[in-house]
Amino acid sequence: MKTPANDNDHITSTAASPAVWLAEGQSSQRDMLASLQTLKNHADTPFNIIASHRHNRPEIFEFADSIYREPSASATENDEQVVLESIEPLMPRWQFVLEQAQKSNVKVLLTGRNGIDYEAHREAFDAAGIRLLTGATSVAALEVIDDKFAFMQQCHEHNIPVAEAWRFDNVAELEALLATYGHQPLCVKPVTGIFAQGFWRLDLAKNDGEQYDSFEHLYFTEEKKINTAQFINAYANSVMVQERPIPMLLMPYLSGQEYSIDVVCEYGEVFAAVTRYKTGKIQHIGYEQAVMDVVIPLIKAFGCDGIVSVQTKADDDGHHRVLEINSRPSGGIDYTTHSGVDLTQVGFAYWLGLTDKPILADIEQQITPCQERYIMIGVKVEEDITE
DSSP states (O other): OOOOGGOOHHHHHHHHSSSEEEESSSSSSHHHHHHHHHHHHOSSSEEEEEEEESSHHHHHTTOOOOEOOOOOOOOOOOOOOOOSSSOOOOOHHHHHHHHHHHHTTTEEEOGGGGGGHHTTTHHHHHHOEEEEEEESHHHHHHHHHSSHHHHHHHHHHOOOOBOOOOOEEHHHHHHHHHHTTTTTEEEESSSSSSSTOOOOEETTTTTTTTOOTTTTHSSSSGOOOHEEEHHHHHHTTTTHHHHOOOOOEEEOOSSOOOEEEEEEEETEEEEEEEEEEEEEEEEEEEEHHHHHHHHHHHHHHTOOBBBEEEEEEEEETSOOEEEEEEESOOTGGGGGGGOOHHHHHHHHHTTTTOOOOOOOOHHHHOOOOEEEEOOOOOOOOOOOOOO
């Protein structure tokens, strides 16, 4: 059985010019490809834009000059589970991408969601003259970034202000932690995860002593609030947790403003960044120095490399604390373009050699604070498209 990538499911144009490759990402691949097309249209030096994905994603591929289907374990692979079938051994994704990248004169590769797989073979990409962007420069660094508990411990070691967190792996540990820390507002989230998956606010230490209604978390789902006793009961009786243990974190719930920060960086140095926060449906875009005072040493401490995103939240006293680094571009990186600074273009223009090294102070001066409302659009796809 052939993989889609080995079955000539590939469309290409010319390969003489240098190329950039955006491998499968979480949710910003399409926007970044569109930004690269704009950069290409205004660049003096021609270059090609390549995109790849394990699924057929025409709404993404329409912004690429060349496309590839990445090998995947099976047609049913998804974020959380791979259902293994009795199939022929597949070429590893990183190897397939490397071989095609060499043929296509790729100079820069942004790995997106599978950074660790590529990072383990950085030497092979370096030898091929390909600038590999995984979010860091070692497997160890990426693993720490993905493990929120290990990440927070390392932040403490570097004296970076970070949210507190206590890990639990079973109900007994959770109840012991609640007995110790239950005097304050708390929340829970998994040690690893994306898109606020598994995050819940608990109703401990509410000022009036009132508990969250038992139906509240099922009705006002976006509020992410749950009655503490119900959470404990659900966690204790979950077959899913019993069959596949999910390490969790208990954390103080910080009441201040949360920020998302999109960052272009190289070997721990911040080249460009845009901060944003949300009120209702409105994104507020700008450059908040108090937030960046936390972000800059954070990026240095973890040696971040490429285009990454950071989450911070202010505590009750207004001090910004780090929540996490995502070692890939955020889903909202395209919001930054309205500020007058397109971070995708800033980064790739430099890595392609089209511009000099970006200077953060200069980029800051180019940012025009603005507000933005997100709207959803539809893209027509063929009837045989499946996920």
